[in-house]
Amino acid sequence: MIEVLSMPFMQRAITGGLILAVIAGVLSVFIVLKRLSFIGVGISHTAFGGVALGVLLGINPYVTAIIFALLGAISIGSISRRGMIHEDTSIGILFATAMALGVIFIALAKNYNVDIMGYLFGNILSLVDSDIYLAVAVGVLILLFLAIFFRRMIFAAFDEEVAVVNGIPVAFLFYMFLSIVALTIVISIKMVGIILISAMLVIPGATAYMITYDFLLLTILSVLFAIAGVLLGLFASFWFNLPSGATIVVTLTFLFLIVLAVNPKKRVIL
Amino acid sequence: MKKALRVSGLNVTLSGRRILENISFDVEEGKILGIVGPNGGGKTTLLKAILGLVSYEGEISIFGFSPAEARKRGIVGYLPQRSLFDPDFPLKAKDVVALGMVKGWFGKLPSDWKERVEHYLKLVNMEEWKDYPFGKLSGGQQQRVSIARVLAGEPQIVFLDEPNTGVDVVAQEDFYQLLTKLNRELNLTIVMVSHDIGVISSYIHEVACLNRVLHYHGAPVCLTQPEILKKVYGPAADRVLVHDEKCENCGYPDISGGK
Ligand SMILES: Nc1ncnc2c1ncn2[C@@H]1O[C@H](COP(=O)(O)OP(=O)(O)O)[C@@H](O)[C@H]1O
Ligand SMILES: [Mg+2]
Numbered sequence: 001m002i003e004v005l006s007m008p009f010m011q012r013a014i015t016g017g018l019i020l021a022v023i024a025g026v027l028s029v030f031i032v033l034k035r036l037s038f039i040g041v042g043i044s045h046t047a048f049g050g051v052a053l054g055v056l057l058g059i060n061p062y063v064t065a066i067i068f069a070l071l072g073a074i075s076i077g078s079i080s081r082r083g084m085i086h087e088d089t090s091i092g093i094l095f096a097t098a099m100a101l102g103v104i105f106i107a108l109a110k111n112y113n114v115d116i117m118g119y120l121f122g123n124i125l126s127l128v129d130s131d132i133y134l135a136v137a138v139g140v141l142i143l144l145f146l147a148i149f150f151r152r153m154i155f156a157a158f159d160e161e162v163a164v165v166n167g168i169p170v171a172f173l174f175y176m177f178l179s180i181v182a183l184t185i186v187i188s189i190k191m192v193g194i195i196l197i198s199a200m201l202v203i204p205g206a207t208a209y210m211i212t213y214d215f216l217l218l219t220i221l222s223v224l225f226a227i228a229g230v231l232l233g234l235f236a237s238f239w240f241n242l243p244s245g246a247t248i249v250v251t252l253t254f255l256f257l258i259v260l261a262v263n264p265k266k267r268v269i270l
Numbered sequence: 271m272k273k274a275l276r277v278s279g280l281n282v283t284l285s286g287r288r289i290l291e292n293i294s295f296d297v298e299e300g301k302i303l304g305i306v307g308p309n310g311g312g313k314t315t316l317l318k319a320i321l322g323l324v325s326y327e328g329e330i331s332i333f334g335f336s337p338a339e340a341r342k343r344g345i346v347g348y349l350p351q352r353s354l355f356d357p358d359f360p361l362k363a364k365d366v367v368a369l370g371m372v373k374g375w376f377g378k379l380p381s382d383w384k385e386r387v388e389h390y391l392k393l394v395n396m397e398e399w400k401d402y403p404f405g406k407l408s409g410g411q412q413q414r415v416s417i418a419r420v421l422a423g424e425p426q427i428v429f430l431d432e433p434n435t436g437v438d439v440v441a442q443e444d445f446y447q448l449l450t451k452l453n454r455e456l457n458l459t460i461v462m463v464s465h466d467i468g469v470i471s472s473y474i475h476e477v478a479c480l481n482r483v484l485h486y487h488g489a490p491v492c493l494t495q496p497e498i499l500k501k502v503y504g505p506a507a508d509r510v511l512v513h514d515e516k517c518e519n520c521g522y523p524d525i526s527g528g529k
Contacts, residue, residue, distance in 0.1 A: 033359070033360075148376070151369075151372055152372060154361070154369075155369050155372055158355075158359060158361060158366075158369070159350075159369075161323060161348070161350050162348055162349075162350065162369075162419075164321075164323060164341065165321050165323070165341055165346055165347075165348040166341070166344065166369075166370070166372060166373045166374075166423065167341045167342045167343070167344055167373050167374040167375075168372065168373070168374070168375075169375055209358065209360070212360060213358075213360050213361070213362060213403035213406075214360060214362065215360040215361060215365065217360075218360045265358070267358075
């Protein structure tokens with residue numbers, strides 16, 4: 001075990017995984033409170049169109065992925081705030097279209113060397129130093145933003161109208177939040193992949209939500225569940241030679257099911 | 271006397287329907303205004319327009335400021351008409367009260383926020399419930415905690431939309447006494463939508479009778495005048511007035527069950 005931990009690729013995997021776990025742990029609290037999990041799915045799948053466009057144009061797929069994810073976040077956000085079309089309808093259309101475009105771009109690129117599976121499902125053991133630097137930089141910015149606006153975001157999630165009357169910049173916070181989700185999705189592409197990241201943005205918060213009525217404790221627990229899921233999943237994937245992203249998600253789900261079975265809030269089920 | 275609120279020529283159209291038509295009235299600082307009218311009469315919409323939460327035509331000024339400016343300055347408090355909260359939402363009663371002090375883009379809670387939370391919870395008789403999950407309180411209890419939240423923000427003017435929904439009769443009486451006290455001691459201006467128009471008449475300074483247009487604005491005497499009530503409520507006016515012991519010879523039968 002010690003030897004494994006001393007290997008550089010493992011150290012990078014652990015560092016990257018921990019950064020992602022902390023960010024996803026905090027974000028998932030708001031995603032669960034505001035019921036935005038489908039928005040997370042929508043944004044991440046939109047990013048796939050961006051990756052594919054980057055491959056087609058021969059430019060860094062991360063750049064195009066960020067652009068697609070941010071555009072997806074802002075359009076989903078404005079549709080949802082205006083309430084013209086039902087949110088689930090618009091997301092359903094948007095993300096399927098972005099995926100379809102992605103498939104077409106990949107087919108046009110005819111570049112069979114591109115590891116599409118890597119983008120879709122990630123491989124946290126393949127991180128390089130520059131991935132870590134990017135994750136640290138983005139992570140620090142995101143956590144700084146969340147630290148400044150945490151209470152205001154809770155307020156907006158709880159009672160939006162009163163938050164507006166108290167002068168809280170609710171619309172700004174909403175779009176910033178979606179943009180942060182988009183950035184998180186992009187830095188997580190190599191780690192857990194486009195398909196699986198939405199699970200990390202929901203499960204830790206949903207697990208902690210079943211335990212406490214205290215929002216600070218909820219956030220701490222959510223981060224701890226995310227960290228536990230990432231570390232346990234990472235080691236399990238290494239020992240049993242399983243795909244890392246999928247193993248992390250299944251581990252998170254396993255923790256979720258344990259808490260669900262224990263039912264700490266003694267909720268009446270059925 | 272300073273004008274706390276000035277509404278002039280206000281029109282509100284929602285989804286192509288005119289909900290409020292040419293509403294004009296003023297409220298002086300330190301007054302309590304009650305807004306009455308039938309369901310769907312536009313009372314909630316009026317409050318939302320005044321707060322700038324729905325788009326409107328006309329002029330609104332709150333202590334001389336536009337709705338957006340007044341919100342930015344943190345001088346308004348708002349209690350929306352009661353809505354259902356997620357019973358699992360991770361906020362305790364004391365956290366909800368503390369949110370009332372969270373204002374604007376930045377800025378911390380005031381240094382005495384804990385004392386303020388205790389103080390306002392005590393005012394609404396909810397201090398024993400401070401560590402209880404807000405979503406698990408009864409509707410009336412949630413309403414009282416929400417009122418404490420509005421007060422904790424220490425606004426200059428408050429807008430309360432049916433603050434007594436779900437609150438029992440004893441607590442209602444206490445609540446009106448509390449409003450009167452805050453109004454007198456802090457010179458707090460209060461605009462309140464209410465259904466129990468017989469009861470509020472003895473606590474408010476002015477009343478506005480609203481049903482798309484403003485039928486009456488003035489002393490609460492309108493609550494005892496059949497012709498005004500008929501205009502606002504239509505033929506059902508007979509059933510509107512909750513008979514109050516302070517209201518005699520109003521021309522309506524006692525329908526409160528002989529209180
Ligand atoms: N967003 C909206 N779009 C269209 N009509 C609305 C909207 N909100 C309220 N209304 C309508 O405006 C009218 C007044 O509603 P409201 O202000 O809630 O009345 P009250 O509070 O007096 O019961 C109602 O007929 C209601 O259906
Ligand atoms: Mg109403």
